[in-house]
Amino acid sequence: MDVVVADIELEAAERVRDELLALGRRSVAVRTDVSQAAEVEALADVAYAELGDIAVLANNAGVTWRPYRASWDASIGDFEWIMGVNFWGAFHGHRAFVPRMAASPLPAHIVNTSSIATLKPTPGHAAYTASKAAIGGFSLATRAEYAAAGLGIGVTVLYPGPVQTGFATSERLRPAADRADARGVVPWQTYTDGEPMRAGAETPGAIDPAAVGPIVLDAIEHDRPYAMTHPLPPYVHERARLLTELSPHPPVE
Numbered sequence: 001m002d003v004v005v006a007d008i009e010l011e012a013a014e015r016v017r018d019e020l021l022a023l024g025r026r027s028v029a030v031r032t033d034v035s036q037a038a039e040v041e042a043l044a045d046v047a048y049a050e051l052g053d054i055a056v057l058a059n060n061a062g063v064t065w066r067p068y069r070a071s072w073d074a075s076i077g078d079f080e081w082i083m084g085v086n087f088w089g090a091f092h093g094h095r096a097f098v099p100r101m102a103a104s105p106l107p108a109h110i111v112n113t114s115s116i117a118t119l120k121p122t123p124g125h126a127a128y129t130a131s132k133a134a135i136g137g138f139s140l141a142t143r144a145e146y147a148a149a150g151l152g153i154g155v156t157v158l159y160p161g162p163v164q165t166g167f168a169t170s171e172r173l174r175p176a177a178d179r180a181d182a183r184g185v186v187p188w189q190t191y192t193d194g195e196p197m198r199a200g201a202e203t204p205g206a207i208d209p210a211a212v213g214p215i216v217l218d219a220i221e222h223d224r225p226y227a228m229t230h231p232l233p234p235y236v237h238e239r240a241r242l243l244t245e246l247s248p249h250p251p252v253e
């Protein structure tokens, strides 16, 4: 495909653009802070001007905090930054692209990256889990909305497990102003006898990002509501069991 690559780090986007150009595709790199609505609108303008109709939108930019910390040790800025990139970034993507996708006769597809962290309890990671769970709920509703309105736009929620990327270093991208109200970071292991919390790229057994590509492509081609890179955490079954046990009978529609 021809691809517009957006990232807050322009050089990172340019590296991917150059790979695509070397494959003989058209590609453009655009520096974009997805937490800013105006920047995502401007990105959509560039995308439609450069490539015409957009078939696939991947809302994939994401950040996390390190070290892991308790919600009560987190600052307002911690939450605002993570929600801003992870949830509002995906929202801004929908808002900027969906009207133009809907106006096109061609089918389109949106992939929103959530996380396996939302499918199991993840202590020390509340802001991230909240932001990624918001993506799950938003995707569930918008997929149904687009289908009900006959827009021809599919939505997939991608739930990655651990993947070998530079993800754990994302605090480097945090605007300095966001740190203004930080109270001083208390590592999560302060509360767990020194046992550190590891996730994502730091986890033994994290997979190669190249293995995720075919999974996402399959979800787009088959308009799947979900894409998974790893086995389903057992907690999902436990949650289903508890909800079933506690729900009124007969089931309420």
Ligand SMILES: NC(=O)c1ccc[n+]([C@@H]2O[C@H](COP(=O)([O-])OP(=O)(O)OC[C@H]3O[C@@H](n4cnc5c(N)ncnc54)[C@H](O)[C@@H]3O)[C@@H](O)[C@H]2O)c1
Binding pocket: 006, 007, 008, 009, 012, 032, 033, 034, 035, 060, 061, 062, 063, 085, 113, 114, 115, 116, 117, 159, 160, 161, 162, 163, 164, 165, 166, 167, 168, 170, 173, 199, 200, 201, 206
């Ligand atoms: N790596 C994992 O183990 C893992 C697990 C579950 C979910 N995820 C999710 O996968 C997605 C991709 O992450 P990744 O693992 O490839 O990490 P990554 O750090 O390599 O990629 C994330 C990209 O987002 C960009 N970014 C950060 N803030 C931005 C902003 N404000 N505007 C635009 N771009 C911004 C970064 O520059 C980076 O290139 C993220 O949403 C992440 O939450 C990753």
